[in-house]
Amino acid sequence: MKFKKILVMGILSFLLAPKAGAQTFSEACYTPGLTRFQLFAPDNAKQVTLRIYDDGQGGKPVKTVKMKRTAAETYSAELKGDLKGKFYTFDTGAGECAGVFAKAVGVNGQRAAIIDMSATDPEGWDTDRITTVVSPADLIVYEMHHRDFSVDSSSGLVNKGKFLALTEPKAIEHLKKLGVNAVHILPSFDYASVDETRLNEPQYNWGYDPVNYNVPEGSYSTDPYTPATRIKEFKQMVQALHKAGIRVILDVVYNHTFNIEGSNFERTYPGYFYRKTADGRWSDGSGCGNETASERPAMRKFMIESVLYWVKEYHIDGFRFDLMGVHDIETMNQIRAALNKEYPATIIYGEGWSAGPCAYPQDKLAMKANMSSMPGISAFGDELRDALRGPFNDDHKGAFLAAVPGNEESIKFGIAGAICHPQVDMTKVNYSKEAWAAEPVQMLSYVSCHDDMCLVDRLRTSIPGIGMDELIRLDLLAQTAVMTSQGMPFILSGEEMLRDKKGVHNSFNSPDSINRIDWTNLEKYPQVMDYYSKLISLRKNHPAFRLGTADKVRRHLEFLPVQDNLVAFRLKDNAGGDAWKNIIVVLNSAKEARTVAVPEGSYTVVCRDGVINESGLGIVSGSEVNVPAQSALIIHD
Structure with missing residues (x-):
């Protein structure tokens, strides 16, 4: 039959x-x-x-x-x-x-x-799929939560907080104007913490509490009672983004479940799917009360089949693995191999850490330090993030953006894509004393994400009394470091609108009033969206910023000698076949203008003092350049 x-x-x-x-x-x-x-x-x-x-x-x-x-x-x-x-x-x-x-x-x-x-299946679904294999460095990843993006009245979107919001022309046009080519959606599978029978009442959660891993979340659909509705609307969302040339990356949370006793895993096969400590207690490497045992054959097969199902049925283009460091290396490599066999264009990245000790040998876990054992998989580069804005465990402590010296080497490490580079002194790099990426595309370059304070809030807490002009200058400077890094650039949705969360560090269950994006900021701060979109365009147009391999980075990326609160580098010798022979980028976080020595020459200025114009903002000649305070300078010859 x-x-x-x-x-x-x-x-x-x-x-x-x-x-x-x-x-x-x-x-x-x-x-x-x-x-x-x-x-x-x-x-x-x-x-x-x-x-x-x-x-x-x-x-x-x-x-x-x-x-x-x-x-x-x-x-x-x-x-x-x-x-x-x-x-x-x-x-x-x-x-x-x-x-x-x-x-x-x-x-x-x-x-x-x-x-x-x-x-x-929506009409035309059979022909909907992005199959082009690209380097991760060619992606501009935009992380979003469905409610955050569209729920506020200022969004002007009809399907507020729903999958269908991302099918509306205003949403699509905004993403295209910004220039992102990959949308990372926070957990969109069926999760526990929102009651789908009470959607007329205020409820919010990020969704890192899985129930049914392979079904779209009902609260993001227009009808959670009809099983087919959430499925069709999710597909319509994917199709609309694909038509705009935007990939869809799904945030997956295989490392833990909402609970143990009530989980589908425990109710079907008690004791099999979770790890225990030597004394028989449930292990908690996830920080959520349990951790799954990815190394066990059935759990490993479950994860492989699950990602393949999302690609086959929903045409998902990539996966972000929550607390990837809880999973074993072999499972992650088998997932990569299974996708390579059928869908090689699929992107995989994750958090290269756990939230606590796991009941499994650390040298066998998919930690950031073990990335060289996982080709084709990437991890977040928290060295660059915290060198720019300050440490994760202290919201009030600043770093490079706050003109705190001593973070320059960590930023250089991030600019190089977390690879071994002869000009990066690893003894001065935060967190990592050895390069952990075999290739630069194994590092995600970012300064903020859904977790922890967003960039605007962090600047306000780490630089007391900061004014709006200074905040904008430093915001643009931070994203210039992200977008000129050799890794895979990643931004949090709303950053292009100078988003804030009213200072909340962990907004996983905060109300919409905290998490929502205020779209009126596009009118209040148009220079921010303009800079972001032109910065993204600059990266796309110039392959020197996305060389893709460690050998090319070591050959073409040269760091220039500078003082504290300065990072400067040159992409030389037509790097990546770029039309610009030599590109120099200077990041100045000092509160005053600084002079930097550069190779003698005549240069066209394309970025200066918060303005980008690839056609040119003027010419500078000689062996040194002046860089305005708290800003980036980009020149080329």
């Missing part, structure tokens, strides 16, 4: 019994005449029950079936008749749940749904 592309929420292919080999199964496979159910559960389960419901919540089951053990750790059932539109749960004795690989769910994700997945 040929199975249609009609899915219940549960197809999961993973190793059922590692000792038995490569056996795989699907939790539910539908045809109009018969639906087969299978579940990965322990051999000693007293009873595994399948329940069928008419609705996604409430009511009694219309059918209850005792599943039979048909193979090692495998329980099966077959139901005749057409179950399309029904809901189901599994119960191994630890409580009902939707299974571990739900693909469609009812409201709040408590029950799995049987739907026609092909009916969720």
Whole structure:
């Protein structure tokens, strides 16, 4: 019998019994005449029950079936008749749940749904996919939360806080004008902390509390009760961004679940999917009460199948792994290999750290220090971030932007893309005493993200009494360092509008009044959006800023001797085949203008004192240049 592309929420292919080999199964496979159910559960389960419901919540089951053990750790059932539109749960004795690989769910994700997945495809979906393989350095990543971006009345968007907001012309045109070519969406899978039955009440969360990893979040849809709606609207969002030439990167949180006892993992196979410490306690490397065991065959296979599913079904272009340092290196490499085989254009990056000690050897974890063992995977460069704005653990302490000397070497390390460079003295670099990136594209260059204070708030807390003019100068200076780095540049949504969060450090559950983007700032501070968009255009137009390999960076990137609170470098000898023979970038965080020695020559100025014009802002000649206070200078010959 040929199975249609009609899915219940549960197809999961993973190793059922590692000792038995490569056996795989699907939790539910539908045809109009018969639906087969299978579940990965322990051999000693007293009873595994399948329940069928008419609705996604409430009511009694219309059918209850005792599943039979048909193979090692495998329980099966077959139901005749057409179950399309029904809901189901599994119960191994630890409580009902939707299974571990739900693909469609009812409201709040408590029950799995049987739907026609092909009916969720927007018109033209078959031809929607970005397949061009590019260097990560060619991307400009824009991190956003669905509510933050569109919920404020000033956005002018109709579908506030929804997937569909990113299908609206105003949203698309803003992203295109800014120049970003990749949107990183914060967790958009079904998560626990927002009650989808109470969306008329104030609720907010970033979404780092997974329930159903492979179903879009219902609160971002226009109808969380109808399983197909969230799926179709997510696809419409992806399609609209793709038509604009913008990739979609999904934030994935495989390192922990919302809780243990109520999780689908624990309810289907107690004790298997999580790590424990030597004394038998749940390990907490995630800082959220639990950590998953990526090294175990079924969990590893789950992660591989999950990312492949998001690429196949939703045309996702990349993944950001939350607390990637909780996962083992082998699993991350197998994910990269699986994507390379079918979808080589897919980008992978993550946080190269954990939130605490893990119950697994650190030298086998996907930590930043181990990035050389994970080719094709990137990590955030917190050395550059904190050298610019100050340490993560002290909001009031400044760094380079606050004219605090001693951060220059760390910035140079970030400019080089966290690789070994002969002019970077690693003994003076914060956090890392050895270069951790084998290639510069393994480092994400950034100064702020959703986590921790946004850039504007950090400048205000670390530089008491800062005025708006000074704040804008330093904001632009920070992003110039990010965009001229050899890594993969990354910005937080709203930074182009001088966004703030009223000083809140960790706004994961703060209200919209804290997290929302104020779009009127585009009119209040037009020079910020203008600078950001021209800076992005400058990077795109000049391959010298995105050389891509360590050898090229070492050959063409030369740092110039400078004083404290200055970083200067030259991209020489037509780096990357650039039309500009030599490019010099100077970052001056001092409160006064500074003079910097440069190779003798005649140079065209393209960036000076907060203004960018690639056609030229004038000519400077000689062996030194003057750089205005708290600003960047970019010249070329």
